[in-house]
Amino acid sequence: MTQQDRQRIAAGLADGLSYRQIARRLDRPASTITREIARNGGPAGYRPQQAYQATLRRARRGTPAPPPASTPPVAAMEQEIIEMAVRAGMPRTAARVHHDLALSEDGRRTAAELTRRLNVSAASVSVAVNNLVQAGYARRERDPRGRRDIYVIDDDAWYRSVLISRHQTLETVRATMSLAEAHGLDGPVGQRLAKTAAFLERVSLDMIESADRWRHLLTPSDPTEGRS
Structure with a gap:
């Protein structure tokens, strides 16, 4: 993977392209693009220069990069769903929050959980949730045991x-x-x-x-x- 390739990956993410579309641009397998992004900050945190430096550090250590949280095919499918929502007009962070809520066992997350899992600011989560609530995709519940809000995606x-x-x-x-x-x-x-x-x-x-x-x-x- 050249530094020019990494810059083109970052440009593709900024343009809202899916992993498969970026792979076609670079004439590389989609799994290669998935691994490169997953091990270097994910779609929201990918930076070409940091990815290059991380690759050098891993090479010097002689140890393999940590595997992504999901297997490449699953990660690619999940990212494709997010990209489709973005192409349909949903803001990217809102699409990521909606997807993460859908993947939770009970369809519920706190703001702190979303902030930590998505690696975004609390303000970004707040704006994203407001967008989802206004569109009917999620709702707020008050935690009866505390003063925090819980964000919910339910069957309806x-x-x-x-x-x-x-x-x-x-x-x-x-x-x-x-x-x-x-x-x-x-x-x-x-x-x-x-x-x-x-x-x-x-x-x-x-x-x-x-x-x-x-x-x-x-x-x-x-x-x-x-x-x-």
Whole structure:
């Protein structure tokens, strides 16, 4: 691995590319990219110069680098999920927090646990959690034994996110229709905006009907819930 390769890896991470996309850029196996990033700070902490210095130190010691926390295939799959969320518009730290909550046994973490596990600041975790809560992907609970918050992802999180998305879409529908009427529904601009509003409204209605119909898949304890 050359220093130029490491700089291109850092550039790829900054651009939000997946490990596989970076590997294709460098014409190297994805497993090589996964190991390089995992042993040198992870996707959030990877720095080319530090990675180079760490490689020199390991070579001088003559000892192998410590293995990544997950096996390369699993780590690559987990990173790909995070990258897909980022490409869909979720901030990277929020995507990492959401993924880490999903991987916890009970779907619960404290701010301190997230800060330590993701190697980010408490402020970054706070901003990320606010983003997730607003979108319905997570919720806060107060620890009854202390003064700290606990962040939770439960079985109904995806359903709540659909409800919030539908509400936001309907607000867009109302605003777009008002603008269409202001331009005049008999003109080309008004007609185009009205068609847009009608399309978004129908899609949002179909979305919530589908979410209600399949909600039972998220709550297996009550298999009849959400059936039409």
